[in-house]
Structures are given as structure tokens and as C-alpha cells.
Amino acid sequence: MLTSVVGVVGAQELRPQVESPTDANANATVAFSDQTTDGTSVTVDSVNTSDGGFVVIHDDSLLDGEVSGSVIGASEYLEPGQNENVSVTLFDDVPGATFNQTELTEDETLIAMPHRDTNANESYDFVATNMSDDGPYVDNGTAITDSANVTVEAGETTGESFVVSGLSAPEVVERGDALNVSATIENPNDEADTQTVEYRFAGNVTVREEVTLDAGESTEFTTSVNTSEVASDAYIHGVYTREDGQPAQVRIVDEIGSLEVTDLTAPESANVGDEVTVTATVSNPNDFAVEQPVQFRFDGALVETRTVDLDGENSTDVQFEIRATGPPGTYIHSVFTNDFGQDAIITVETPGEGPPADGDDGDDGDDGDDGDDGTDGDDGDDGTDGEDGTDGDDGTDGEDGDDGDDSDDGTDGDDGDDGTDGEDGTDGDDGDDGTDGEDGEDGDDSTDGEDGDDSTDGEDGDDSTDGEDDEEQTDTPEDA
Numbered sequence: 001m002l003t004s005v006v007g008v009v010g011a012q013e014l015r016p017q018v019e020s021p022t023d024a025n026a027n028a029t030v031a032f033s034d035q036t037t038d039g040t041s042v043t044v045d046s047v048n049t050s051d052g053g054f055v056v057i058h059d060d061s062l063l064d065g066e067v068s069g070s071v072i073g074a075s076e077y078l079e080p081g082q083n084e085n086v087s088v089t090l091f092d093d094v095p096g097a098t099f100n101q102t103e104l105t106e107d108e109t110l111i112a113m114p115h116r117d118t119n120a121n122e123s124y125d126f127v128a129t130n131m132s133d134d135g136p137y138v139d140n141g142t143a144i145t146d147s148a149n150v151t152v153e154a155g156e157t158t159g160e161s162f163v164v165s166g167l168s169a170p171e172v173v174e175r176g177d178a179l180n181v182s183a184t185i186e187n188p189n190d191e192a193d194t195q196t197v198e199y200r201f202a203g204n205v206t207v208r209e210e211v212t213l214d215a216g217e218s219t220e221f222t223t224s225v226n227t228s229e230v231a232s233d234a235y236i237h238g239v240y241t242r243e244d245g246q247p248a249q250v251r252i253v254d255e256i257g258s259l260e261v262t263d264l265t266a267p268e269s270a271n272v273g274d275e276v277t278v279t280a281t282v283s284n285p286n287d288f289a290v291e292q293p294v295q296f297r298f299d300g301a302l303v304e305t306r307t308v309d310l311d312g313e314n315s316t317d318v319q320f321e322i323r324a325t326g327p328p329g330t331y332i333h334s335v336f337t338n339d340f341g342q343d344a345i346i347t348v349e350t351p352g353e354g355p356p357a358d359g360d361d362g363d364d365g366d367d368g369d370d371g372d373d374g375t376d377g378d379d380g381d382d383g384t385d386g387e388d389g390t391d392g393d394d395g396t397d398g399e400d401g402d403d404g405d406d407s408d409d410g411t412d413g414d415d416g417d418d419g420t421d422g423e424d425g426t427d428g429d430d431g432d433d434g435t436d437g438e439d440g441e442d443g444d445d446s447t448d449g450e451d452g453d454d455s456t457d458g459e460d461g462d463d464s465t466d467g468e469d470d471e472e473q474t475d476t477p478e479d480a
Contacts, residue, residue, distance in 0.1 A: 028137035032112035039103035096128030161243035187213035258339035283315035
């Protein structure tokens with residue numbers, strides 16, 4: 001397509017604001033067709049110039065008024081006349097221009113514009129001279145252009161070196177511990193390939209492997225270094241392929257001290273549902289940087305872990321935000337590092353009720369029920385053993401006194417009843433002297449004196465009943 005007066009891109013009219021020396025005899029034409037490219041170059045079908053010059057490729061920012069900034073490629077110097085199939089390299093070797101890419105990465109509309117060699121040095125200086133030299137061919141003050149839709153189709157990639165990325169290794173290792181290293185190895189080619197991957201420590205290869213990857217495939221390369229025989233010092237190590245690699249620095253030390261914790265601060269109480277801020281100062285006692293975990297625990301349970309990276313002999317404040325979820329009560333919370341930590345106590349309260357009443361602890365008073373053991377005083381009932389006084393019944397032996405004819409003596413038997421009061425009644429045994437009364441068998445009636453047994457009841461009134469037996473003894477003289 002040829003445009004000699006107005007260049008049209010899509011439906012937009014192109015009118016670049018370019019000052020160019022007027023030469024009524026200078027003229028040009030350009031033809032630029034839609035095409036597919038690998039993104040590194042384009043081909044202009046034909047360029048015809050009266051005075052020679054260059055064909056320049058602009059991106060579509062030209063439509064927004066960006067003139068010199070839209071230049072992404074320029075041809076070699078072209079002799080006057082017709083030039084066909086002119087190849088223009090993109091993003092390379094344009095004097096005065098800088099680029100942040102090396103090829104087209106997506107489909108785009110590009111614009112071809114013939115430029116003059118106004119300073120006759122056969123070098124394209126339009127950008128380098130801030131558009132003062134080598135301006136475009138124009139017709140009636142308008143640049144002559146043609147546009148094309150360029151489709152990017154990447155060419156097949158083969159023979160490229162495997163790529164190394166994502167090297168992972170500690171910056172500090174305690175002497176004797178393993179130095180664990182990993183990296184991602186990728187095959188950028190469009191076909192499978194096998195290449196060598198190396199790990200170097202202090203410049204020396206310690207691991208070499210042959211790695212086979214399909215097109216576009218990646219894998220993780222891992223290795224480990226035993227530092228037991230490595231002197232404490234700083235070293236360079238890394239993973240390398242044929243043309244790529246990632247180095248890093250590692251420091252081997254005799255001992256890595258734990259981060260320390262001081263100045264834990266937090267409120268002493270909070271309501272259920274409140275946000276609580278806990279702050280502690282974490283210090284690095286080592287003279288080198290370390291990265292270590294810092295934990296926050298509530299009532300023993302792990303709530304959050306932070307990774308803290310501190311330069312040697314530096315400190316920082318670590319802050320945790322927690323919500324007091326309850327239930328109401330008193331809790332212990334802590335900030336811990338590998339070897340050190342600090343604890344604090346917080347009381348969680350129900351809003352409007354204050355802290356839990358200590359009086360609840362009074363439930364322990366239930367132990368006072370042990371006072372029931374005082375019922376052992378019932379053992380005092382053993383005092384009933386005083387009833388053993390009934391042994392005074394032995395006084396019944398005084399019945400033998402009934403054998404005395406002298407009934408009066410029998411009345412003395414009444415005294416035997418007193419024996420119930422005391423065991424002295426056993427003195428009644430003296431009644432044995434009345435054996436002479438054996439003649440009066442009726443005296444057997446005096447066995448009623450056994451009623452004296454009733455004296456075991458201790459009821460003195462029973463003695464009078466014995467008197468009735470004496471009345472029966474009045475018959476004894478008649479028997480005589």
C-alpha cells in the first residue's frame with residue numbers, strides 16, 4: 001500500500017509533527033505488508049527514494065505523537081531508487097536510541113517510514129540529533145508511511161544452555177552442620193537435551209551430574225556439603241550449567257547464638273473480644289546476620305511464628321496482634337526464640353463484670369466437711385458400761401439368810417437389797433450361819449427373796465416387796 005500524502009494506520013490518520021527540509025524534487029514511496037516474524041526483524045517490501053536514505057520502523061506510539069521515541073529499527077543506508085525486500089533489525093543499532101527489550105513479544109502494528117540522509121554521512125542520525133537531521137520524506141508536510149500488522153511467532157530454540165534459577169542456601173552455617181543447597185534447572189530448548197550441572201564450593205567442583213530434560217521441562221537440583229572439615233570463614237559457592245549459573249556467599253561459624261528476647265510488654269487485662277498488642281525486643285548477639293523464627297504462644301498454644309532477619313549485634317521490636325477470645329480467666333502468654341523467651345500474665349474479663357471473683361476459690365472450703373469426724377464423740381456411749389454395777393446381783397447369795405428361822409433376820413435380808421447399791425451386799429453371805437433354819441422348809445418361801453434380784457434394777461422400792469415375803473415367815477413360829 002502506498003501513501004504519499006497521508007499515512008493511515010487502521011482507521012487513524014497519521015500526521016507526525018516533523019520538520020524536514022523542503023525539497024520539491026525529493027519524493028519517496030514505501031510498501032509494507034502484513035507478515036509473521038520471530039520478533040527480531042521485519043521486511044519492507046519496497047522503498048523508492050529520490051535522494052537515497054533509510055527506511056525506519058516505528059511502533060504504534062507514533063500515533064500518540066511520540067516521534068523519535070517510537071523508532072525501534074532503521075535500515076542500512078539505501079541508495080537512491082528502488083530497493084526491495086529490505087530487512088530491518090529491531091531494537092538494535094539505532095544511534096541515539098536505548099531499548100529495554102531485544103525483540104517483539106506480542107503481535108503489533110508497525111509503521112515503515114522513509115527518511116532522508118540530510119547530513120550526507122550515510123548514518124541515521126534522526127534520534128541522535130533530536131530530530132534535527134535525517135528527517136522523513138514528506139508530501140505536503142506529511143510524512144510518507146505505510147503500516148503492517150506483524151504477527152510474532154517464535155522460532156524453534158535448540159542448543160541453548162540449561163538455565164539456573166532459584167538458588168536456595170543458608171547464609172550462615174554452624175560448623176559441623178550440613179550446608180543444604182538447591183536450585184531449579186530448566187531446559188529452554190524446543191527439544192529434549194542432556195547437559196552437565198555442577199556445584200562448586202570455594203571454586204572447586206564437589207558435585208557434577210548429567211541432567212536430561214524434555215523441551216521446556218525443569219527440575220530441582222540438590223546437594224549437601226559436610227562442613228565438619230571446613231574452617232570457619234566466608235566462602236563462595238554456586239550451581240552452574242554450561243553457560244549459566246547462580247553463585248552465593250555462605251559463612252561457616254563455630255556457633256550460631258540464638259536470638260534473645262527482652263522487654264515483653266502487654267496489657268495486664270482485657271475484655272473478651274478486645275484486640276491485644278504484645279511487643280517484645282529481639283536481639284542478635286552474634287557478630288553476623290542470622291535469620292531465625294520467633295514464636296508467640298497463648299496459654300501454651302502456638303499462635304503465630306515470625307521469621308526475623310537481623311544483622312549482627314542488632315535488635316528490633318516484634319509485635320503480635322491477638323484477639324482475647326475468652327472464656328474469662330487468667331492466662332499466660334509468651335514470646336519465644338530458639339533458646340530464650342519471656343512470659344506475662346493477662347486477665348480476660350467479661351465486659352462490665354470485672355475480673356473473675358477470687359471468692360470462687362472458697363469452694364475449697366468444702367473440705368471443712370471433715371469436721372463430721374467430731375461425731376466420734378458418740379463413743380461416749382461407752383459410759384453405759386457403768387451398768388456393770390448390776391454385778392451387785394451377786395448379793396442374791398444373801399437368800400441363804402432366808403433360812404434363818406428368825407424371820408426378823410429375814411428382814412435383815414432387806415438389807416441385802418441394798419447390795420444393789422453396792423456390792424457390799426455380798427456380806428449377806430454371813431447369813432450362812434442361819435443354817436439352823438433348815439427345819440422350816442416353808443422358809444423356802446423366802447426364796448421369794450430372790451425378788452431381791454429385782455434390786456439389780458437398783459429400784460429401792462422393790463425392797464418393800466420383799467417385806468411381803470416376811471409376812472409369810474410369820475407362820476414359821478407356828479411350825480415350831
